Amino acid sequence: MQPVKLRSHGKAGRSTIKESWMEEAAYEAHRLAATTHPPDVRAALNKALERESKELPRFVMKAIVENSMVAEEDQRPICADVGVLRFFVVAGNEASMEGGFVALERAVRRATVRVTRDLALRSNRVHPVNRRNPGNNLGVFSPNIDYRFEPDADWIELIAVHKGGAFGSDFRMMVDGDGLNGVRKGLVDAIAEFGRRGLTCPPVIIGVGVGGTKDQAFSIAKQAAVLRPIGDRHPEPEIAALEDELFDLANSFGLGAMGYPGTGGYALDVHVEIAYTHSALTPLGVHQLCQAARRGVVRVHPDGSIETRPAPSWFSEFFRRAGI
Amino acid sequence: MRTFRLKTPLTEDAVRELRVGDVVYLDGKIHTGRALVYQHVLEKGNEPPIDLAATCNVQMHGAPAGAEGELGRYRISSIQATASFRYARWVPEYVRRYAIRAVIGKGGMDGAIYRDVFSRTGTVFLTTVGYGIAAIYGRGVRNVEAVYWKEELGLPEAMWVIEVGNFGPFIVDGDCTGASLADQANEVINPRFAEVYARMPQHVLKRMGEIAQSLEDEVIAGNAGCPDDAGAAPPSRGGRR
Ligand code: SF4
Numbered sequence: 001m002q003p004v005k006l007r008s009h010g011k012a013g014r015s016t017i018k019e020s021w022m023e024e025a026a027y028e029a030h031r032l033a034a035t036t037h038p039p040d041v042r043a044a045l046n047k048a049l050e051r052e053s054k055e056l057p058r059f060v061m062k063a064i065v066e067n068s069m070v071a072e073e074d075q076r077p078i079c080a081d082v083g084v085l086r087f088f089v090v091a092g093n094e095a096s097m098e099g100g101f102v103a104l105e106r107a108v109r110r111a112t113v114r115v116t117r118d119l120a121l122r123s124n125r126v127h128p129v130n131r132r133n134p135g136n137n138l139g140v141f142s143p144n145i146d147y148r149f150e151p152d153a154d155w156i157e158l159i160a161v162h163k164g165g166a167f168g169s170d171f172r173m174m175v176d177g178d179g180l181n182g183v184r185k186g187l188v189d190a191i192a193e194f195g196r197r198g199l200t201c202p203p204v205i206i207g208v209g210v211g212g213t214k215d216q217a218f219s220i221a222k223q224a225a226v227l228r229p230i231g232d233r234h235p236e237p238e239i240a241a242l243e244d245e246l247f248d249l250a251n252s253f254g255l256g257a258m259g260y261p262g263t264g265g266y267a268l269d270v271h272v273e274i275a276y277t278h279s280a281l282t283p284l285g286v287h288q289l290c291q292a293a294r295r296g297v298v299r300v301h302p303d304g305s306i307e308t309r310p311a312p313s314w315f316s317e318f319f320r321r322a323g324i
Numbered sequence: 325m326r327t328f329r330l331k332t333p334l335t336e337d338a339v340r341e342l343r344v345g346d347v348v349y350l351d352g353k354i355h356t357g358r359a360l361v362y363q364h365v366l367e368k369g370n371e372p373p374i375d376l377a378a379t380c381n382v383q384m385h386g387a388p389a390g391a392e393g394e395l396g397r398y399r400i401s402s403i404q405a406t407a408s409f410r411y412a413r414w415v416p417e418y419v420r421r422y423a424i425r426a427v428i429g430k431g432g433m434d435g436a437i438y439r440d441v442f443s444r445t446g447t448v449f450l451t452t453v454g455y456g457i458a459a460i461y462g463r464g465v466r467n468v469e470a471v472y473w474k475e476e477l478g479l480p481e482a483m484w485v486i487e488v489g490n491f492g493p494f495i496v497d498g499d500c501t502g503a504s505l506a507d508q509a510n511e512v513i514n515p516r517f518a519e520v521y522a523r524m525p526q527h528v529l530k531r532m533g534e535i536a537q538s539l540e541d542e543v544i545a546g547n548a549g550c551p552d553d554a555g556a557a558p559p560s561r562g563g564r565r
Contacts, residue, residue, distance in 0.1 A: 055325065056325070056345065056495075059325060059347070059453070059493075059495075060453050060454060063453045063454055063457045063460065063493065064453075064454045064457060066457070066460065067454065067456075067457035067458070067459050067460045070459040070460050070463060071402075071458075071459035074459060074462070074463065076389075076401045076402045076458070076459040076462045076463075077389045077401055077402040077458060077459065077462075078402075078456070078458065078459060079402065079404050079456030079457075079458045080386065080387070080388055080389040080401075080402040080403050080404040080456070080458040080461075080462075081404060081406065081456065081458075082389065116391075117391060119389075119401060120389055120390050120391035120399055120400065120401035120402075121389055121401070122387060122388065122389040122390070122480050123478075123479065123480060124480070126478065131360070131478070132478070133478035133479065133480065133481075135478070135479060164456070166407065167407070172527060172529070172531065173529055174527060174528070174529070175528045175529060177528055178527055178528055181524060181525055182527055184524065185524045185525070185526075185527060186527070188517070188520055188521070188524065192517050192521075196509075196510055196513055196514075196517075197431045197432060197506045197509075197510070198431065198455065199407060199430075199431050201454065201455050201456055249520075252516070252520065253513060253516045253517060253520070254512070254513060254516055255513060257454070258451075258453070258454070258455065259506065259509055259510075259513070260505075260509050261509055261512040261513060290456065291454065291456070292456045292458075
């Protein structure tokens with residue numbers, strides 16, 4: 001899928017991104033996330049179906065692939081569990097927005113309410129203590145928005161992520177002596193715990209965060225799972241090699257769809273992100289993104305054009321602070 | 325795989341015929357329920373406003389992606405079950421009291437429930453496929469007949485009574501002989517984990533409270549729910565034993 005231009009306002013030379021365009025983009029990102037598997041995910045699910053030779057998991061994989069088509073055709077949510085709706089925003093350093101970031105947040109909140117109603121998304125955000133449900137997926141800290149900034153760019157990229165599932169996440173504080181074996185075992189623990197019985201709804205995309213601070217390890221693991229396309233490799237060759245190794249490890253248990261013994265594979269990919277960490281410690285985070293791997297990516301340009309994109313541009317050299 | 329198309333309310337004979345691994349499609353009425361429904365009924369003593377046994381003796385552990393339109397009209401876009409082991413402390417009592425013939429859920433339940441409860445009540449556990457092929461299930465929803473306790477429980481977690489047609493596919497995970505499909509799968513998979521673990525050193529620091537590595541199915545173990553203590557305090561999960 002090439003980037004698709006949805007429309008252009010035809011006002012070349014315009015330099016300010018309007019609030020209404022941001023709302024349109026946020027709505028489209030939500031709609032895409034809810035109803036349409038990204039192209040890399042759909043291709044990988046099809047391959048997993050081809051690889052599967054056992055009757056039970058093959059039946060399941062067929063249904064998963066068919067569901068992907070039905071969701072797009074009927075404009076229904078791929079899964080009823082829409083997770084907790086959230087956004088990642090890549091903001092160009094040179095972008096100028098009418099009303100600034102406050103307007104962007106307003107646009108995102110409005111789009112969230114509208115898409116919840118229009119697509120009959122489950123209103124999934126509730127008060128954590130009294131369980132009251134406002135009914136529109138808004139609330140305290142909700143939807144959460146994470147930002148990163150892109151040098152020299154004049155556009156805004158909105159990435160909606162709908163990730164369901166209580167299962168598959170894990171955290172450990174490793175010490176210096178645990179080394180790479182600690183990373184391997186952390187991954188195996190997470191799969192043994194949540195992959196059996198298929199609680200993670202495999203095939204999954206696994207994100208592993210190694211290092212940084214505790215919360216950083218957990219959040220780069222999440223971002224590695226949800227924001228990197230299948231097949232993407234880390235720019236450091238050593239980490240890319242680790243991704244390949246962990247991918248083989250995750251697929252070595254003969255787990256197929258729903259945790260049934262199968263040949264189709266458990267993980268569609270494994271992405272590792274690293275962050276420089278404490279000299280004595282290495283926090284480890286693991287996230288597993290289910291077969292309903294949902295992200296919608298829409299970019300808004302200052303000339304008013306809005307384009308959908310096949311994959312997020314979240315991870316960059318600048319974002320990783322690799323070249324600074 | 326044997327495939328069955330069954331009408332609800334399900335009869336005991338139809339249900340006892342099913343075996344793990346069979347595929348089932350449903351026609352008729354079903355109802356939904358998650359923790360809030362169980363608490364509302366079993367702990368707070370509210371009786372369901374309809375005769376469940378006689379009209380819709382299939383319960384789905386799930387909250388639909390649905391919305392309320394004009395004048396109390398509802399629509400469902402997608403529907404999918406949620407992980408069922410969480411409800412183990414209520415399921416036995418609920419199934420017995422309302423003569424539930426099928427529970428539709430995700431991930432199966434502890435095999436002990438199938439053996440000790442379902443085999444006696446004549447109930448099966450139907451797992452959703454995928455698990456989340458919710459758009460396909462959404463196509464099977466014909467009509468939302470009623471949404472009970474919406475004010476008290478919120479729209480998603482209210483008790484939805486839904487008319488379905490060709491609703492499925494579901495796979496039988498637990499049958500009336502007490503067999504469990506997920507347990508059978510784990511018998512094949514567990515030795516492979518054991519092999520890998522045998523080569524791996526332990527982490528120096530364990531998870532909170534964790535003292536040993538075990539291949540016990542810890543996520544659901546301890547959630548078997550004793551048939552006689554429904555509604556009692558939940559068994560504590562503790563750390564990895
Ligand atoms: S984990 Fe399963 S049930 Fe939950 S959102 Fe993903 S596919 Fe749906």
